[in-house]
Amino acid sequence: MNKQLKRTVLEQANVWIESNQKVVLARVIHTWGSSPCPTGSSMIINEKGEFFGSVSGGCVESNVIAECLELIKNNNLFKQIKFNVSDENAWDVGLACGGEIKIFIEQINS
Amino acid sequence: MKIQILKEIIQKKSSKEKFAVLTNLINGNSEIFEFGKFLSKDFESSKKEIENYHYLKKNGVIDGTQIFIQNYIKPIEVIIVGAVHICQYLVDLFKNLDFEVKIIDPRKYFITTERFPNIEIINGWPEEILKKLQTNSNNALITLTHDPKIDDPALRHALKNKFFYIGALGSKKTHIKRCERLKEAGFSEKEIDSIHGPIGIKLGGKSAPEIALSIVAQLVSETHKL
Known part of the structure; x- marks a missing residue:
């Protein structure tokens, strides 16, 4: 069903790649405590900073997007990022729900 | 990657x-x-x-x-019997959930692509259609016609093939009669009790979209018990 109506994160990544854009995939690989998105949740970011999907229900997305753009800029392939309550950045961007998450970001490449 | x-x-x-x-x-x-x-x-x-x-x-x-x-993992396949008004709202609610949906109805005037765009619809009797489909415990059945000659064969098929969720629309009275017919057909009390009837969680609403929401809520909650 819904094929035309609902495009998944990976399908959207493919659309961006086919229009020659650089794409970074971000996936939640580990969570502790009460984090809003379960392990395996994913988001993609293109070189223009457009994003699709979610890794935290809004709490740390802006930081993840910045990290992904940095990855493209420095032409790095992958990186692990951790957000937790005691992390000042996480407080800034609002991971106030008492959880911790680890996110793996990686460029989609040929 | x-x-x-x-x-x-x-x-x-x-x-x-x-x-x-x-x-x-x-x-x-x-x-x-x-x-x-x-x-x-x-x-x-x-x-x-x-x-x-x-x-x-x-x-x-x-x-x-x-x-x-x-x-x-394979998405759960939901078979809906009865392309009625509630079914249109069900389809809308299922759009954002990870289910595969098929609708069966023998009544041609109900099951049209105008009423159900972008979704698999099958015009025919559930008894014959379900025999041709591969079904198992990854399936859910929702019957909406409350007409025994359309719903009952689908319910019997779902019970025999151990669908993980079976729900049947109809009042308490309708459901009691339905259970009696299934008992006569040889199903055990435990099997019959596994049918959610009257279907849906109690929201209190009686409109078609509210009933559809109560059905989807019940199905999702059963999915997480798997």
Whole structure:
């Protein structure tokens, strides 16, 4: 069903790649405590900073997007990022729900 | 992740296969895993643990390793019998949930693409259609016609094929009569009790979209008990 109506994160990544854009995939690989998105949740970011999907229900997305753009800029392939309550950045961007998450970001490449 | 892996995941997902994606967090390499498949040297030393996580459908970094596993499982297939008004709202609610939906109705004037665009509709008697479909405990059945000659054969099929969720629309009285017919057909009390009837969780609403919402809520809640 819904094929035309609902495009998944990976399908959207493919659309961006086919229009020659650089794409970074971000996936939640580990969570502790009460984090809003379960392990395996994913988001993609293109070189223009457009994003699709979610890794935290809004709490740390802006930081993840910045990290992904940095990855493209420095032409790095992958990186692990951790957000937790005691992390000042996480407080800034609002991971106030008492959880911790680890996110793996990686460029989609040929 | 390589583009070819991304394309393979999309293709496998659309053909509803069961598989997992492994990522080595040290070097960033990813590959597709299926039971019995040969693993590259990035992953082969953790084959047993990988198989175990895949069997348990567990996503995460495998204990004691730097391997991340993400499992893809077959989506649940929901068969709706009765292309009625409630069904149109059900289809709308299912759009954002990860279910595959099929609608069966023998009444041609109900089951039209105008009423149900972008969804698989089958015009015919449930008894004949269901025999041709491959169904099992990954299926859910929702009957909406409350007409015994349309709903009952579908309910019997779902009980025999151990659908994980069976729900039947109809008042308490209708449901009591339905249960009596199923008892006569030889089904046990336990089997009959597994049918959610009257269907849906109690929201208190009686409008078609409210009933549809109560059905979807019940089905989702049963899914998480699996």
